[in-house]
Amino acid sequence: MKSIGYTQNGPVDSEGALSLLDVDKPTLGARDVLVAVKGISVNPVDVKLRAARAPEGDHGILGYDAAGTVVETGSDVTGFAVGDEVFYAGDVTRDGTNAEFHAVDERIVGKKPASLDFVESAGLPLTSITAWEMLFDTFRLVEGQGEGQSLLVIGGAGGVGSILIQLAKTLTNLKVIATASRPETEDWVRKMGADHVVDHRGDLAAQIKDLGLAPTYVAALTASDQHWPSIVDLIAPRGHIALIDDPANLDISLAKPKALTISWEFMFTRSMFDTDDITAQRDLLNRVSQMIDAGTLRSTVTERAEALTVGTLTEAHKRQESGRVIGKQVLPGLSS
Incomplete structure (x- = not known):
């Protein structure tokens, strides 16, 4: 063939x-x-x-x-x-x-x-599986939950981010914040359903605080090592961070004072094992x-x-x- x-x-x-x-x-x-x-x-x-x-x-x-x-x-x-x-x-x-x-x-x-x-x-398929598993396996959300809580999606205009925003808005009550850095990507994540859009080229923590929010959940889909200090700064205490990329180095000790949970999502795990x-x-x-x-x-x-x-x-x-x-x-x- x-x-x-x-x-x-x-x-x-x-x-x-x-x-x-x-x-x-x-x-x-x-x-x-x-x-x-x-x-x-x-x-x-x-x-x-x-x-x-x-x-x-x-x-x-x-x-x-x-x-x-x-x-x-x-x-x-x-x-x-x-x-x-x-x-x-x-x-x-x-x-x-x-x-x-x-x-x-x-x-x-x-x-x-x-x-x-x-x-x-x-x-x-791949992006839907990744997004679904992140919401319901990694974050352990239940459909219909999330009232009064928010989710930050870093890299919202990519493949996973695009479907993750939709699933979160359709199946949970989370408020969704997505990052985008160009006019066309900002327009796209709003079409996907994002409630707020912030620029990941700027100070993420300051922008989130300006919204008056402290996300319980952060989906770090890209450049997680670059954004790591800001993520730890902006997330709510006892919040949950899920990553799908391949950071060279993360100082997880930064997460201890807030008692954060850190997880990887890898959609191939079920089939591999x-x-x-x-x-x-x-x-x-x-x-x-x-x-x-x-x-x-x-x-x-x-x-x-x-x-x-x-x-x-x-x-x-x-x-x-x-x-x-x-x-x-x-x-x-x-x-x-």
Whole structure:
């Protein structure tokens, strides 16, 4: 089958970066479904792995979002049949979705939103899982809770921030503050539902205090080491900070006087370790799909390519590396 992979880690323009490969079709495990991939998206994890992680064997295939059609099922699959339309974010320990066909554990697969096409649907899974887990697993919020409390989303215009704002406003009573530093990103986070917008290039703590707020929850989605002293300053005592990025160094002793909780959110944990609650990702994706179809959530896609080629995927990686992507980038799959 056709795929776009890499044979050597490093810069996106280097030899051994993204190239068209002919590889074997995946072999299914008992709980796997084989999906003809009709839509994908590009996330920061694709860029990080391509740059830093050498492929196992002679090549690696990236891509951790997909929407497509089930074409084959493993012997123990019970939730899907051939012809079903699905979307999911995959497993970082297996080959990715930048291929004609992709094998994935049925327990982390959801039913594609009926109101979106495959390409648009592919922009939702990874960010929705991350945002949902942050709210309800990491922060341990309960739907409908949060009255009188606030959430600060640092990096609100990115893929995770865009859906996190929506989920917080739709499913909780939290007041949401989002950071943005350009007029277009400020407009975007307001469209997503943010109650307040502050500039992460300025003094975050001073801006939050000017609003008369002390967030109970902080979602540090980017540059958490850069903002760390301000986060500790502005958050409420006994508040909770969740991170998804890779800070080089954090002085967690700063958090002791306020008795803060610090957590990482990593949406691949359930699939990597086959946790007892792995099916939670299937369930939340089905909820997101229903909310999209009901109009209570909106797509976060802002950039859509006409075809998936080495060239278009390379440009998408470059856009991710620029740090200026608003919302999500999507491309057709190789089975389109």
